[in-house]
Amino acid sequence: xxxRTHTLQYxxxxxxxxxxxxxxxxxxxxxxxxxxxxxxxxxPTGAAIxxxxxxxxxxxxxxxxxxxxxxxxxxxxxxxxxxxxxxxxGYRHPAMLDDVTRALRLVRARAEEWQLxxxxxxxxxxxxxxxxxxxxxxxxxxxRADAADPIDRQSSRPDLGILCYPVISMGPVTxxxxxxxxxxxxxxxxxxxxxxxxxxVTPQTPPCFIWHTWEDPAVKVExxxxxxxxxxxxxxxxxxxxxxxxxxxLGLGDGPPFHQAHPWTTTLREWLQxxxxxxxx
Numbered sequence: 001x002x003x004r005t006h007t008l009q010y011x012x013x014x015x016x017x018x019x020x021x022x023x024x025x026x027x028x029x030x031x032x033x034x035x036x037x038x039x040x041x042x043x044p045t046g047a048a049i050x051x052x053x054x055x056x057x058x059x060x061x062x063x064x065x066x067x068x069x070x071x072x073x074x075x076x077x078x079x080x081x082x083x084x085x086x087x088x089x090g091y092r093h094p095a096m097l098d099d100v101t102r103a104l105r106l107v108r109a110r111a112e113e114w115q116l117x118x119x120x121x122x123x124x125x126x127x128x129x130x131x132x133x134x135x136x137x138x139x140x141x142x143x144r145a146d147a148a149d150p151i152d153r154q155s156s157r158p159d160l161g162i163l164c165y166p167v168i169s170m171g172p173v174t175x176x177x178x179x180x181x182x183x184x185x186x187x188x189x190x191x192x193x194x195x196x197x198x199x200x201v202t203p204q205t206p207p208c209f210i211w212h213t214w215e216d217p218a219v220k221v222e223x224x225x226x227x228x229x230x231x232x233x234x235x236x237x238x239x240x241x242x243x244x245x246x247x248x249x250l251g252l253g254d255g256p257p258f259h260q261a262h263p264w265t266t267t268l269r270e271w272l273q274x275x276x277x278x279x280x281x
Contacts, residue, residue: 006039006040006041006042006070006073006074007037007038007039007040007041007069007070007073007074008037008038008040009035009036009037009038009069010035010036010037010038011035012033012034012035012083013033013034013035013036013106014031014032014033015032015033015034015099015102015103015106016032016102020032020085020098020099021095021098022091022094022095022098024089024090024091029085029086029089030085030089032082032083032084032085032099032102032103033082033083034050034080034081034082034083034103034106034107035069035080035081035083036078036079036080036114037069037070037072037073037078037079037080037081038073038078039073039074039076039077039078040073041074042073042074042075042076043076043279044076044077044078044115045075045076045077045120045276045277045278045279046115046116046117046120047076047077047078047116047117047120047121047122047272047276047277047278048077048078048079048080048107048111048114048116048120048121048122049072049077049078049079049080049121049122049123049124049162049277050080050082050100050103050104050107050121050122050123050124050158051064051065051068051069051072051079051080051081051082051124051125051129052082052084052100052123052124052125052126052129052130052132052133053065053068053081053082053125053126053129054125054126054127054128054129054130054164054249055086055127055128055129056127056128056175056177056178056181057086057087057088057096057128057131057177057178057181057182058086058087058088058128058177058181059086059088060083060084060086060129061126061127061129061249061251063249063251063252064126064127064129064164064249064251065081065082066081067251067252068081068124068126068251068252069081071252071261071265075269075272075278076278076279077272077277077278078114078116080103080107082099082100082103084096084099084100084103084132085099086181087180087181087182088181092182092183092184093182093183093191093195096132096135096182097132097135097136097139100123100132100133100135100136101136101140101141101156102151102156104121104123104136104140104154104155104156104157104158105143105151105152105154105155105156106151107121108121108154108155109150109151109153109154119159120159120275120276120277121158121159122158122159122160122161122162122206122277123136123137123158123160123161123162124161124162124163124164125162125163125164125166126164126165126166126249126251127164127165127166127167127175127178127218127219127248127249128167128175128178128181128182129166130163130164130165130166130167130168131166131167131168131178131182131195131197133158133161133162133163133166134161134163134166134168134197134227135195135197136156136158136161137158137161137197137205137206137208138197138200138201138202138205139200140155140156140157140158141155141156141157142155142157143155143156157204157206158206159206159275160206160207160208160209160275160277161206161207161208161209162208162209162268163208163209163210163211163224163227164211164212164250164251164264165211165212165213165216165219165224165248165249165250166210166212166219166223166224166227167219167223168196168197168198168223168224168226168227169196169197169198169222169223169226170182170183170187170191170192170193170195170196171192171196173220173222173223173226174196174223175218175219175220179192182195183195197227198223198226198227198229198230199230201227201230201231201233201234201236202234203234203235203236205231205234205236206236207236207237207238207275208227208228208231208236208237208238208239209238209239209268209271209272210224210227210228210238210239210240210241211224211240211241211242211243211264211267211268212224212225212241212242212243213242213243213244213245213246213247213248213250214242214243214244214245215244215245215246215247216246216247216248217247217248218248218249219248221242224240224242225240225242228240239267239271241264241267243263243264246262250262252265253265
């Protein structure tokens with residue numbers, strides 16, 4: 001049991017039975033997983049969100065995974081924190097996209113078992129985790145109906161996305177460390193284009209909530225602005241919030257998960273009501 005009485009944290013679930021695709025070894029770093037957080041105090045809404053922590057594709061920041069999951073369960077949402085493979089362990093694209101794609105499929109495939117609504121499954125990410133979430137939002141697929149693995153028959157399309165000070169582009173406004181860890185030292189122009197998510201928005205991209213700070217010194221605010229502009233061009237609904245002040249990696253704010261949270265959390269809760277992810281106050 002988690003130390004927060006409103007949340008039950010379960011052991012991590014491997015994304016694959018046996019060796020994952022493109023595995024480089026057999027250590028925990030080579031075995032991506034999902035850690036479920038289930039609401040206990042609040043009535044579960046049946047909605048779920050896969051959470052992709054940031055960390056520059058080098059490490060995974062707990063306050064952008066565990067802490068977000070506690071906040072989500074406080075509002076009745078079941079959270080699944082994704083441990084995806086990292087550049088620091090020798091992985092490059094598309095291993096990370098494999099992981100988040102499989103995560104969405106897995107949650108959707110087991111929705112009935114976990115008492116979830118398969119039509120209310122979102123993705124959330126911060127910084128480089130925001131890039132991974134945005135990559136899924138723009139590169140999801142409908143699944144393969146003839147796949148031998150029932151999980152692979154599921155759509156990987158999130159029903160919405162939440163992007164917190166995200167890396168979006170691999171071009172001039174990118175975060176260099178994230179690009180290097182994701183694509184290597186000298187990526188081709190084609191690869192940079194492929195992973196610049198602002199270039200791949202379509203009318204089928206799910207609705208998004210995006211927030212950033214103007215003074216973010218690590219990930220330029222232009223990442224969020226350009227992604228929002230692409231959503232607008234393609235008629236995809238979004239909420240965009242740019243705060244003037246705030247360092248990179250703010251997460252929920254300066255306080256613990258349940259006190260003195262940053263105003264974006266209140267605005268996000270209101271936005272999630274639109275899509276039935278949380279109950280009306």
